[in-house]
Amino acid sequence: xxxxxxxxxxxxxxxxxxxxxxxxxxxxxxxxRRRARRVDALTAGFFMTPxxxxxxxxxxxxxxxxxxxxxxxxxxxxxxxxxGLEHIQRLFTDPVMWQSLGVxxxxxxxxxxxxxxxxxxxxxxxxxxxxxxGVFRVLYFSPMVASAAVAAVIWVNLYRYxxxxxxxxxxxxxxxxxxxxxxxxxxxxxxxxxxIWSALPLVIILYLAGLQRVPEDIYSAAALDxxxxxxxxxxxxxxxxxxxxxxxxxxxxxSFISGSFEIALIMTNGGPLGTTxxxxxxxxxxxxxxxxxxxxxxLSLFQLVLILLIVLGVRVLVQLRKERG
Amino acid sequence: xxxSLYIPFRYTLIVVCGFILAIPLLFMISGSLKSAQEIVAxxxxxxxxxxxxxxxxxxxxxxxxxVIANSFIFSLGVVGLQLVVSLPAAFALAKIPFKxxxxxxxxxxxxxxxxxxxxxxxLFVVTFQLGWLNSFAGLIIPMAAQSAFAIxxxxxxxxxxxxxxxxxxxxDGAGWWRVFVSIALPLARPALATFVSISFLSAWNMYIWxxxxxxxxxxxxxxxxxxxxxxxENSIISPSVGLAGAVIAMIPxxxxxxxxxxxxxxxxxxxxxx
Numbered sequence: 215x216x217x218x219x220x221x222x223x224x225x226x227x228x229x230x231x232x233x234x235x236x237x238x239x240x241x242x243x244x245x246x247r248r249r250a251r252r253v254d255a256l257t258a259g260f261f262m263t264p265x266x267x268x269x270x271x272x273x274x275x276x277x278x279x280x281x282x283x284x285x286x287x288x289x290x291x292x293x294x295x296x297x298g299l300e301h302i303q304r305l306f307t308d309p310v311m312w313q314s315l316g317v318x319x320x321x322x323x324x325x326x327x328x329x330x331x332x333x334x335x336x337x338x339x340x341x342x343x344x345x346x347x348g349v350f351r352v353l354y355f356s357p358m359v360a361s362a363a364v365a366a367v368i369w370v371n372l373y374r375y376x377x378x379x380x381x382x383x384x385x386x387x388x389x390x391x392x393x394x395x396x397x398x399x400x401x402x403x404x405x406x407x408x409x410i411w412s413a414l415p416l417v418i419i420l421y422l423a424g425l426q427r428v429p430e431d432i433y434s435a436a437a438l439d440x441x442x443x444x445x446x447x448x449x450x451x452x453x454x455x456x457x458x459x460x461x462x463x464x465x466x467x468x469s470f471i472s473g474s475f476e477i478a479l480i481m482t483n484g485g486p487l488g489t490t491x492x493x494x495x496x497x498x499x500x501x502x503x504x505x506x507x508x509x510x511x512x513l514s515l516f517q518l519v520l521i522l523l524i525v526l527g528v529r530v531l532v533q534l535r536k537e538r539g
Numbered sequence: 540x541x542x543s544l545y546i547p548f549r550y551t552l553i554v555v556c557g558f559i560l561a562i563p564l565l566f567m568i569s570g571s572l573k574s575a576q577e578i579v580a581x582x583x584x585x586x587x588x589x590x591x592x593x594x595x596x597x598x599x600x601x602x603x604x605x606v607i608a609n610s611f612i613f614s615l616g617v618v619g620l621q622l623v624v625s626l627p628a629a630f631a632l633a634k635i636p637f638k639x640x641x642x643x644x645x646x647x648x649x650x651x652x653x654x655x656x657x658x659x660x661x662l663f664v665v666t667f668q669l670g671w672l673n674s675f676a677g678l679i680i681p682m683a684a685q686s687a688f689a690i691x692x693x694x695x696x697x698x699x700x701x702x703x704x705x706x707x708x709x710x711d712g713a714g715w716w717r718v719f720v721s722i723a724l725p726l727a728r729p730a731l732a733t734f735v736s737i738s739f740l741s742a743w744n745m746y747i748w749x750x751x752x753x754x755x756x757x758x759x760x761x762x763x764x765x766x767x768x769x770x771x772e773n774s775i776i777s778p779s780v781g782l783a784g785a786v787i788a789m790i791p792x793x794x795x796x797x798x799x800x801x802x803x804x805x806x807x808x809x810x811x812x813x
Contacts, residue, residue, distance in 0.1 A: 255638065269684060280660065283661060355800070357563070361789075363746050363765040364789055371566070420807075472654040507664065515657075
């Protein structure tokens with residue numbers, strides 16, 4: 215090939231990747247630069263328009279709308295009527311709201327810590343390079359594939375009073391199991407157990423990723439010092455995945471507050487006696503059974519505040535820990 | 540523990556824990572093949588005496604092929620529309636130099652921290668105002684528009700493409716669209732595998748959104764049809780038929796999950812750690 219091929223022929227002459235991009239004489243470049251930049255901006259706009267349009271209408275607009283709706287009375291059909299802080303006041307005087315807040319708190323308190331503990335232990339168990347382990351890992355991830363409806367159909371049968379697998383196993387241990395889903399005491403823990411089961415795969419995946427980043431050599435040093443396996447797990451592995459634990463704690467708190475109401479809606483519809491009706495479910499019913507859009511939005515807003523408080527609380531805790539060294 | 544015992548011990552532990560986690564799903568499979576008597580028998584038999592395949596025929600006719608087709612239309616619609624919309628946007632944010640790219644990125648990221656269920660009501664209101672209730676448009680478009688995850692995932696990938704590759708093509712006079720279609724897209728296959736598997740799983744498994752937006756038979760999806768079967772003892776349909784329905788509902792997502800497992804997990808880890 216000649217040293218200076220004609221401009222038009224270049225595109226097909228050589229593979230693109232090997233052509234040097236820098237230092238090529240390009241006389242047309244400097245004057246045209248401003249124009250090129252404007253063309254770039256226009257092209258970028260063209261590339262992004264569909265996505266940004268959808269984002270504006272179905273993400274930004276609802277986000278702002280949710281804030282606004284909480285201050286209006288609206289049944290979805292008439293004209294919305296501005297009521298100021300009425301719904302916010304109603305929040306604090308509504309006994310059902312307080313009960314739902316209690317249920318939400320119970321979900322978080324009963325759910326998050328066991329999810330973290332079990333997830334961590336299972337991740338450590340399955341974090342192994344032994345041949346063939348990969349096949350069994352699928353078992354650990356399998357609950358993730360079950361939708362809320364699928365999980366509900368399964369667990370309703372597991373929890374059946376007579377002939378359910380769980381009461382059967384308890385029977386072998388000499389315990390008479392309760393009528394799980396219709397017992398005001400046991401319905402809540404029953405749902406929490408199910409939610410933990412659904413949440414575990416994600417927790418295990420995140421811990422597995424966290425474990426990959428723990429340097430190997432700290433273990434060999436500790437082994438030389440004669441530390442046992444359990445000791446190493448507690449005093450070396452656990453502190454080294456702390457950032458993962460913080461992330462998981464936040465994710466799980468949020469998901470036990472807002473995400474898991476589908477399961478309660480399908481299985482118990484908030485019953486018996488409102489013992490499984492979380493704030494999220496209460497808000498859902500307000501909106502879609504009572505068509506009280508304004509109050510339902512206030513309930514959602516209240517959950518957002520709770521979540522922000524938790525995130526903020528965790529950040530403060532992490533910061534304090536750092537400062538103490 | 541001695542070295543020679545450790546490996547068998549570890550294997551046993553891994554397998555036993557895995558099976559304990561998978562018990563509900565194994566129970567589902569076994570129960571879906573039990574007779575109407577066996578599924579409520581006390582004590583419950585572990586396995587059906589003779590597998591009743593009729594349960595699957597009954598579940599199929601209860602769920603109806605229409606519902607299963609709807610589920611595919613909805614899930615593939617969401618995945619496809621998100622791809623069409625978010626790939627070019629992600630490419631522009633990663634590779635085309637322009638002023639507002641950081642601002643746009645921030646706008647995309649912030650709402651991701653608000654759980655979807657909190658914006659459920661206003662999102663429903665918008666869809667309602669558009670007159671899209673009980674339509675595939677209402678089912679698909681508002682969900683496809685939640686594209687921040689897709690855009691960020693693809694952008695993260697496009698950023699890693701060597702700049703020289705794109706500059707060279709540009710200098711040769713290729714327009715941005717050509718660079719995008721013939722250079723960036725063919726290289727994006729791993730990111731595509733990650734996205735398609737995550738997005739398909741989450742769309743297929745959705746319950747609340749289809750339930751409130753399109754519950755009528757013409758658009759009803761499988762999880763909406765299945766949920767009433769969780770009525771337990773009050774249900775008129777045999778629990779084993781319900782479990783067979785659950786198996787049917789899980790087959791597509793389980794297949795996608797097993798095929799794409801590696802990419803799926805990569806995506807989950809990548810977004811979880813940010």
